[in-house]
Amino acid sequence: MREELLAVIxxxxxxxxxxxxxxxxxxxxxxxxxxxxxxxxxxxxGYHTLINWEKTSNxxxxxxxxxRVTPQRGQGFDAIAERIYKYPEVRSVYLMSGGxxxxxxxxxxxxxxxSSFVSDKLSTLDTVLSTATHFILKKYKDHGTAFSQKKQDExxxxxx
Amino acid sequence: xRNPLADKVVDIKPSGIRKFFDIxxxxxxxxxxxxxxxxxxxxxxxxxxxxxxxxxxxxxYTSNAGLKELRQEICNYMMRKQNIAYxxxxxxxxxxxxxxxxxxxxxxxxxxxxxxxxxxxxxVSYEPCAILAGAVPVTxxxxxxxxxxxxxxxxxxxxxxKTKVLILAFPNNPTGxxxxxxxxxxxxxxxxxxxIIVMSDEIYAELTYKGEHVSIxxxxxxxxxxxxxxGFSKAYAMTGWRLGYACGPANIIQQMTKIHQFAIMCAxxxxxxxxxxxxxxxxxxxxEMRTAYNQRRRFLLNAFREMGLECFEPYGAFYxxxxxxxxxxxxxxxxxxxxxEEKVAAVPGTAFGDCGEGYLRISYAYSLERLKTAMExxxxxxxxxxxxxx
Numbered sequence: 001m002r003e004e005l006l007a008v009i010x011x012x013x014x015x016x017x018x019x020x021x022x023x024x025x026x027x028x029x030x031x032x033x034x035x036x037x038x039x040x041x042x043x044x045x046g047y048h049t050l051i052n053w054e055k056t057s058n059x060x061x062x063x064x065x066x067x068r069v070t071p072q073r074g075q076g077f078d079a080i081a082e083r084i085y086k087y088p089e090v091r092s093v094y095l096m097s098g099g100x101x102x103x104x105x106x107x108x109x110x111x112x113x114x115s116s117f118v119s120d121k122l123s124t125l126d127t128v129l130s131t132a133t134h135f136i137l138k139k140y141k142d143h144g145t146a147f148s149q150k151k152q153d154e155x156x157x158x159x160x
Numbered sequence: 161x162r163n164p165l166a167d168k169v170v171d172i173k174p175s176g177i178r179k180f181f182d183i184x185x186x187x188x189x190x191x192x193x194x195x196x197x198x199x200x201x202x203x204x205x206x207x208x209x210x211x212x213x214x215x216x217x218x219x220x221y222t223s224n225a226g227l228k229e230l231r232q233e234i235c236n237y238m239m240r241k242q243n244i245a246y247x248x249x250x251x252x253x254x255x256x257x258x259x260x261x262x263x264x265x266x267x268x269x270x271x272x273x274x275x276x277x278x279x280x281x282x283x284v285s286y287e288p289c290a291i292l293a294g295a296v297p298v299t300x301x302x303x304x305x306x307x308x309x310x311x312x313x314x315x316x317x318x319x320x321x322k323t324k325v326l327i328l329a330f331p332n333n334p335t336g337x338x339x340x341x342x343x344x345x346x347x348x349x350x351x352x353x354x355x356i357i358v359m360s361d362e363i364y365a366e367l368t369y370k371g372e373h374v375s376i377x378x379x380x381x382x383x384x385x386x387x388x389x390x391g392f393s394k395a396y397a398m399t400g401w402r403l404g405y406a407c408g409p410a411n412i413i414q415q416m417t418k419i420h421q422f423a424i425m426c427a428x429x430x431x432x433x434x435x436x437x438x439x440x441x442x443x444x445x446x447x448e449m450r451t452a453y454n455q456r457r458r459f460l461l462n463a464f465r466e467m468g469l470e471c472f473e474p475y476g477a478f479y480x481x482x483x484x485x486x487x488x489x490x491x492x493x494x495x496x497x498x499x500x501e502e503k504v505a506a507v508p509g510t511a512f513g514d515c516g517e518g519y520l521r522i523s524y525a526y527s528l529e530r531l532k533t534a535m536e537x538x539x540x541x542x543x544x545x546x547x548x549x550x
Contacts, residue, residue: 004451022462023455023528155195157181159284 226254331476
């Protein structure tokens with residue numbers, strides 16, 4: 001049940017427990033217990049909402065930042081990653097293979113806010129060697145969901 | 161002017177589903193639960209392979225029987241899933257949908273007056289195709305108490321000296337019934353005893369929710385007397401690509417190929433290239449869609465249970481077949497009122513044979529959200545009917 005449960009709520013975390021139990025073919029109490037276990041184990045880390053901010057009056061600027069750092073003895077990249085992800089404007093931090101080490105996704109109110117984060121906070125960290133900032137111009141798809149208009153049912157009436 | 165039409169064709173009744181669809185198409189806010197095709201798009205990697213084949217200029221006919229590579233992949237699939245060994249050169253024919261295989265198969269086997277056994281309720285094409293092939297269709301009424309499976313006794317009682325072909329369609333449209341190995345073994349004995357050929361339409365094979373689908377052709381002594389029909393429409397959500405196939409004894413496939421080559425030439429080339437990709441890399445897509453269908457199936461069964469509506473648990477295809485006998489009206493009356501009063505279209509069971517009277521076919525090739533709305537309306541409708549009865 002675990003994998004199917006996760007697959008369902010990854011797409012729709014608002015589904016009610018009773019319905020969840022019905023479609024998975026288990027008892028409601030089992031769903032409750034499994035969710036509690038998944039939360040306790042840190043498999044489920046949150047229940048978020050996917051918002052297309054471009055459709056609101058709320059101005060937001062997002063950027064991807066490639067960061068090259070010097071790993072620290074005994075701690076590798078973990079310490080510097082933690083140092084960076086503690087900033088609230090940092091949305092995501094990934095350790096990458098390839099030409100740079102960390103990829104950061106940052107969100108700010110304006111271009112200036114993002115720029116000043118990079119120049120004032122990020123670049124000045126001792127272990128940061130270099131940064132490359134790429135501003136996001138438009139989001140087409142996020143978390144597996146396309147932001148375009150929903151598709152109509154295109155099936156035509158046919159017999160048999 | 162003389163009558164330009166063939167009596168045989170004119171005498172065939174139009175499909176019972178049609179009538180409802182005509183009404184639905186005039187009702188823009190109606191919710192249809194009538195469609196018999198997947199709501200998923202064809203998985204992108206399969207579409208991509210079709211597009212790529214066009215880019216490469218694969219725009220010619222294929223051989224009559226179909227791309228050799230595709231026939232080989234079908235044989236691999238049959239070996240992998242059913243442990244049946246077919247010869248790709250002699251025992252496989254690629255057709256324009258499973259429907260063409262049904263038509264061509266019957267035409268290849270029937271002599272005038274031969275009887276074809278058709279267990280009902282079933283897909284609406286078998287009877288007309290049998291008639292057009294010159295056969296006498298003999299229906300077997302399947303029963304709800306057997307979960308609409310065909311029993312050896314029912315089969316035995318329907319067999320005469322003229323019986324030549326049995327059409328077996330499980331998982332079943334419209335009931336959602338399946339035949340498990342033990343059910344198939346019981347009828348296989350009768351089939352072999354009376355030397356009958358089986359046309360096994362297994363188009364919904366991949367949509368089985370209880371164990372793995374078992375083909376009757378995989379039973380001892382059955383491969384040589386079974387035409388196994390399958391296709392890509394249901395398993396890979398490829399209805400519009402029009403691609404199916406038949407596997408069977410070389411002598412029958414050879415004659416089917418003859419009709420196919422003169423009537424059709426070959427199945428669409430682009431679809432055949434896409435189908436190769438589907439068979440090679442499509443198992444995960446099937447699993448994903450099957451999981452979604454199964455969730456909807458459980459949702460509907462639970463909704464009927466809560467409404468107090470009788471429904472046996474179907475383990476296949478994407479249909480449920482609830483019983484509406486308690487309301488004292490025909491399937492047609494129920495479906496008509498349901499459509500007029502609640503704007504939900506479901507197909508009356510009688511569209512699939514007279515023994516479908518008292519049942520309704522509800523398709524779950526729709527999103528959970530849509531099904532939820534439909535079930536709210538159905539609950540309201542059922543309660544209203546019960547109140548009227550008091």
